[in-house]
Amino acid sequence: MAHDIHRRGLMLxxxxxxxxxxxxxxxxxxxxxxxxSMSVSLTTRxxxxxxxxxxxxxxxxxxxxxxxxxANELLESAKVFDHYYGTPRAPVxxxxxxxxxxxFDIDWQGTQQLQEAAEDDLVRIFILPPSAAELEKRLLxxxxxxxxxxxxxMAKASDEISHYAEYDYVIVNEDAxxxxxxxGAILSAERQKRSxxxxxxxxxxxxxxxx
Amino acid sequence: MAHDIHRRGLMLxxxxxxxxxxxxxxxxxxxxxxxxSMSVSLTTRxxxxxxxxxxxxxxxxxxxxxxxxxANELLESAKVFDHYYGTPRAPVxxxxxxxxxxxFDIDWQGTQQLQEAAEDDLVRIFILPPSAAELEKRLLxxxxxxxxxxxxxMAKASDEISHYAEYDYVIVNEDAxxxxxxxGAILSAERQKRSxxxxxxxxxxxxxxxx
Numbered sequence: 001m002a003h004d005i006h007r008r009g010l011m012l013x014x015x016x017x018x019x020x021x022x023x024x025x026x027x028x029x030x031x032x033x034x035x036x037s038m039s040v041s042l043t044t045r046x047x048x049x050x051x052x053x054x055x056x057x058x059x060x061x062x063x064x065x066x067x068x069x070x071a072n073e074l075l076e077s078a079k080v081f082d083h084y085y086g087t088p089r090a091p092v093x094x095x096x097x098x099x100x101x102x103x104f105d106i107d108w109q110g111t112q113q114l115q116e117a118a119e120d121d122l123v124r125i126f127i128l129p130p131s132a133a134e135l136e137k138r139l140l141x142x143x144x145x146x147x148x149x150x151x152x153x154m155a156k157a158s159d160e161i162s163h164y165a166e167y168d169y170v171i172v173n174e175d176a177x178x179x180x181x182x183x184g185a186i187l188s189a190e191r192q193k194r195s196x197x198x199x200x201x202x203x204x205x206x207x208x209x210x211x
Numbered sequence: 212m213a214h215d216i217h218r219r220g221l222m223l224x225x226x227x228x229x230x231x232x233x234x235x236x237x238x239x240x241x242x243x244x245x246x247x248s249m250s251v252s253l254t255t256r257x258x259x260x261x262x263x264x265x266x267x268x269x270x271x272x273x274x275x276x277x278x279x280x281x282a283n284e285l286l287e288s289a290k291v292f293d294h295y296y297g298t299p300r301a302p303v304x305x306x307x308x309x310x311x312x313x314x315f316d317i318d319w320q321g322t323q324q325l326q327e328a329a330e331d332d333l334v335r336i337f338i339l340p341p342s343a344a345e346l347e348k349r350l351l352x353x354x355x356x357x358x359x360x361x362x363x364x365m366a367k368a369s370d371e372i373s374h375y376a377e378y379d380y381v382i383v384n385e386d387a388x389x390x391x392x393x394x395g396a397i398l399s400a401e402r403q404k405r406s407x408x409x410x411x412x413x414x415x416x417x418x419x420x421x422x
Contacts, residue, residue, distance in 0.1 A: 005383065126405070128414075128415070128418065129418070131418065131421070132418060132421035132422045133421075135422075154422055155422075157422055158419045158422040161415060161418060161419055161422075162415075162419065164405070164411070164415055165405065167405055168404065168405060169400070169403045169404055169405060170403070170405045170408060170411060171403060172216065172414070181399075182399060182400075182403055184396075185395075185396040185397075185399035185400045185403075186396075186399075186400040186403060188392075188393060188396035188397075188400070189380070189393075189396045189397040189399070189400035189401070190400070192380045192381070192382060192393055192396075192397060193379065193380055194337070194375070194376065194378055194379060194380060194381045197381060200375070200381060203339075203383070204339070204372060204375055207339065207340070207342065207343060207372060208369045208372055208373065210342070210343035210344075211343045211346075211365055211366075211368055211369040211372075
């Protein structure tokens with residue numbers, strides 16, 4: 001909007017079982033909207049070739065990770081195999097205060113932690129595949145996944161899906177372009193929520209004073 | 212969406228001071244979206260030339276109006292000068308059950324009554340003018356309003372605006388096309404709310420059973 005009402009940013013969470021199309025939808029959203037950025041996670045695993053700290057991840061050692069977690073400097077964290085992953089609080093807080101939105105590609109467990117840390121700023125979208133057959137087809141056509149990985153992901157999908165009712169919005173991802181435009185609409189609408197427009201009280205006061 | 216998940220319709224309320232552009236925005240929304248219709252009010256005033264019962268209003272006598280109100284058959288009602296106006300419950304309930312959305316052009320008092328009657332189905336948008344000067348200009352350029360009417364409407368605007376904080380969304384209507392597209396986005400987003408997708412439980416159960 002052209003008027004100057006300050007807005008607090010929001011945290012947009014996309015969750016889904018692997019293969020439901022979430023990564024494509026996140027990429028389309030980031031490409032089409034200048035005011036939202038992907039949250040950069042903190043991890044204790046070593047950088048892979050080509051990965052840049054601060055872009056792909058913030059790379060830290062286990063001691064630093066533990067210190068940050070204990071100091072409540074992480075919005076959520078998880079251990080995956082031998083490594084820790086988490087979301088640093090400071091860059092997210094700074095973005096929100098500046099009216100910028102932050103995108104999270106996390107599972108139901110991370111979402112529950114964000115919910116506890118920052119309920120009012122959270123907008124949770126769950127992406128469902130249109131059918132089990134379609135989910136399997138998408139997993140199989142991913143060149144990088146072995147049949148074994150596909151089987152494990154199908155088994156895990158049911159658990160992830162069981163948490164759909166903890167989300168604000170649910171999209172059945174039949175057509176990626178249609179789903180993208182729905183995600184864009186959700187973002188536009190949520191930005192317009194009265195509760196996020198922190199400058200509204202002053203605006204209305206000035207408006208009423210001049211009437 | 213192409214899939215067959217049943218959705219309960221929603222009640223979209225547009226409120227604003229007179230002259231903020233609400234009527235234009237309502238008209239644009241009705242023209243651009245096939246799944247939303249204007250709520251038809253009940254009134255005890257006589258039909259004006261060209262008005263059709265069931266289209267412009269449902270015309271009834273005061274006794275019938277009183278009976279319906281006492282039987283809880285109205286979602287909201289008000290007395291304006293010598294006449295009663297109200298929203299019949301049955302056609303709205305039927306539309307919502309069929310997944311159709313209903314648009315209401317009502318003030319803060321009607322909105323409060325709808326809130327009590329049907330909180331979960333309600334989506335409330337408040338339209339603000341960008342400035343007092345712009346509001347006056349818009350009221351003055353309406354051919355049908357005398358200077359006297361304009362002065363009264365400006366005075367009333369301040370009271371109406373004082374209720375903006377009772378609404379879910381607030382739009383400062385600087386540009387009608389931009390505001391229209393925001394209202395369209397709010398409608399798309401709200402339709403995607405998990406809580407409105409009444410067929411989702413069954414869909415997810417079938418999906419998980421087949422995984």
